Amino acid sequence: MKNVKSNFVVYFITVVIVVTIAIQLFWNIKNYEENKQILLNDVQTAFEKSVANYYELDIKDDYVIFINQDTTQSESDFFEQVIKSDVFKEEISKRKMKATNKPIKTKPNLTVSYDVTADSLPSSHNDLMKNKVQTKIKTHNKNLKTRILKGIKNFDSITNLKNKKNIISFATVRDSIDFLLVSKSFDNQLKDKDIKLSYTIEHYRSNALFDHYKNDSNSILPLKIKSNSKYLPKNEELVVRFSNPKYVLFKYSLAGILLSLILSLSVISCLLYLVQIIRKQKKIDAIKNDLISNITHEFKTPITTASAALEGVKFFNNEKDLDKTNRYIEISQNQLKKLEILVEKFLETAYLENEQLQLEKQRENIVTLLYELVDTFAKSNPNKIFTFETNHDSILLDIDLFHFENAISNLIDNAVKHGGDAIKINLDKIHDELKISVSDNGNGIKKKNLSYIFDKFFREAQGNIHTVKGFGIGLFYTKKIIEKHGGNIQVECSPALTTFSIYFNDTK
Known part of the structure; x- marks a missing residue:
């Protein structure tokens, strides 16, 4: 479920x-x-x-307006005075110059609008439209009380006026732009x-x-x-x-894209982290259930054995046989000692995780130490072939004898339980580097489990079954102890050989 x-x-x-x-x-x-x-x-x-x-x-000069500010002057006089003025002639000359100098398709057309009396209109209109401006006539501009405006805005404003008396406006109509x-x-x-x-x-x-x-x-x-x-x-x-312009659109969208990217990555990261937590929790639950089952078995065996021995002393020793009593007591003591060792392992693991374990180092000959360990395991496992090789007769190292011995014992014990028939221990020192390796010719470790092999409580299973009993703290303990001694441990695995290697540098 x-x-x-x-x-x-x-x-x-x-x-x-x-x-x-x-x-x-x-x-x-x-x-x-x-x-x-x-x-x-x-x-x-x-x-x-x-x-x-x-x-x-740019073309405001194309639109010119003359506004008469002399209220006493008649409309016809104003008109005649404007078209004969130097200002008007100058504006007309500009337009002629633009028409000849500019490469456009047709010459600009001159459009003039004005309001004058009926008597003056015909001659003035004809003179202007035929462009027959009397260049010989000179009118002094200082006597011309006229306001001059330029630009299409002013031109449009004047054009829209209903009463355009006393106003002359003209514009150059361009055929091209x-x-x-x-x-x-x-x-x-x-x-x-x-x-x-x-x-x-x-x-x-x-x-x-x-x-x-x-x-x-x-x-x-x-x-x-x-x-x-x-x-x-x-x-x-x-x-x-x-x-x-993709660059401009990208610049416009940059803030939104960045915000979207940050939000998306945040949501996805949180969800992926949640998935990771769920998987990790599933793994922890599986390890916990396996650990509880294993602890129950490991603790129950010595307790049951010790209880049976004590019951034998109490109920099955009516003849007061001292030898039998001592044998039962020895069995009970051995089982209680086993329980003590199990408890110590859990306590040491807790200390290692909290960095509270203090090592008591002293200089020891690790050649002798390894030789004795190999000999002990060889005697207790006669069906296995043990080999110990070293390139030195004596190598001194500052170690905590108890914990260092347990760390190496865990590696050899792991090879005995999970390895094949041949177990090889090597101790080599080259210059200042020391290497201890434990190899076996067993089935090896699955590649997917190599990254977890030193995790606390991790045990490799065959299918859904753990074929070898244990708590999964041996390699975790070994790694922590070796690191506390200033070394590091690595594992290499192939179908024919599994090797755990411990390295120490600066060993003099």
Whole structure:
């Protein structure tokens, strides 16, 4: 049941991770589209401003207005005085120069609007439209009480007036648009917004392409906007086609992408950490259950044996046989000693984990120590072949004799229980490096278990069965003791040989 629940949690977490990634992808795609629209709006704004600047600033001299400020002067006199003035002649000359110097398709047309009395209208109108300005007539501008305004804004304002008396306005109507001026203003507007584009400006008349300008002839231009400027003549359009600037869109989306990435990684990391905790907890539960079962067996055996021996003394020794009594007591003592050793192992493991174990080191000859250990194991396991080899007769090392001996004994005992028929112990010292190795020709350790072999309470099982009894603290204890002596332990495994190697440096 627990496995079903834990598997359900893992599946649920997997679904949550997939959904989280999908939501973040959807959110980022949506964010990209929104930023793309923001970019279009920014380009639209920049283009509208550049078109407005073109009409309001770059060609403002094309729109001139003369306003009579002398209330005593008649309309016809004002009209005659204006068209004969040096200012008016200068404006007309400018337009002639622009028409001849500028490579446009047709000359600019001059449009003049005015309000005068009926008597003066015909001659004045004919003189102006035929462009027959009397250059010989000289009118002093200081006598001309006239206000002069320029620019399309003022021109539009005057044009919309109902009463245009005492006002003369004229404008140069251009057949084409100066794309260089528009482009220069457009580039400045884009630069202010930190946008870099390749673009084409197209001028349409009656829905037909009239003229165009490109700042980069090699680029693909998938995006398009149209100017909504009020200054454009009727039936004319200005269109900008421009590239899709991935860098700009990425910059717009960078904060959202980073936030999305951080949130996604945080959620996924937490969920993966939760999965890891669940698996680790499952492993701990399995180890705990196995440990409890093993402790129960290991503790129950000596307790049962000691209890049986004491019952024998009490109930089955009516003849008061002293030898039998001593034998029963010795059995009980041996079992209690075994219990004591088991308890000591758990206590030492706790001390090792809390770093509370203090070693009492003294200089010992480890050649002699290993020889005696091998001899002891060889006598107690006659069915095994033990080999001990060393390249020195005497090697002195500062060790805690009790704990160091137990650490080496655990390795040899592990080889006896899990290894094959041949167990080999090597002790080599080369220069200042000391190496102790314990090898056996057993079935070896599964590769997947190598990283756990020194974990506390870990025991390798065959299927779901532990073929050898133990607590899984022997190798953990050995590793901790060796490290406290300043060494390190490693394991190497192949199908034919398993070797535990202990290394000590700076041994003099």
